Amino acid sequence: MTTKLLSIENVTFHYFQRHGLRVKKRTVLNNLQLDVYQGEVLGVIGRNGCGKSTLLKLLAGIYQPDKGRIVANNVRVSLQTLNAGFDNALSGRDNALISAMLLGHCKAHALSQLEEINDMAELRDQFDEPVKTYSAGMRARLGFSIAIKMQTDVLLIDEVLGVGDAAFRSKAEQIIDEKIRSGLTVILVSHAVHQIRRLCTRAILIENGKIIDQGGVDGVLSNYEKTIKNTIG
């Protein structure tokens, strides 16, 4: 039987946005319902601003729902975004150590993994330089390598794969393939249709804060492409 790892139960989430002197409540996700199963690679697609990154932040526990709840029993969730919570003044090495410990690993284990994290991220001497000196691609490589080396149950990837150079992208996709084969659960936000098609086993399409389609990747992608064509006219 397939194990359910995460459940999003009727989740609604608002941001408060300032318009001049007024503050407006904006509902970004509206009564969302979704189950995530062990070993699946779930693609999350939708137009800019539809709420994909917000959904991942809710799943990672960075935000709390305004209504509804997220059930994640004993599941270690790791979020990889381009703005991963690195401390810019600290080196890649120190950030890797802190991130690993925040993921629940003891210091000795985290320390023992640092060289492998650097090998995967290919930062070499720059591993000991402050993260503020890193390019976007280097930050993405560091975040991805931490998440992969420090075991998590669910890996949330927000556009990170689009940033590294072609060599790193291909290496990252190969690593994800291996992880998927070994049973890691992945939720992938990407605008790269070919990436969703190649990596994902299921997809959801978000529009106006709701899941308007879900299921097989080809069907959901073709619906997505139709919604884009309709908008372009």
Ligand SMILES: Nc1ncnc2c1ncn2[C@@H]1O[C@H](COP(=O)(O)OP(=O)(O)OP(=O)(O)O)[C@@H](O)[C@H]1O
């Ligand atoms: N911190 C914030 N405060 C206020 N509004 C926000 C905040 N973060 C995001 N939003 C708004 O919420 C909506 C959803 O943003 P989100 O980043 O989740 O979208 P997305 O689908 O990931 O977009 P993209 O494809 O462009 O990355 C957008 O309209 C955005 O302007």
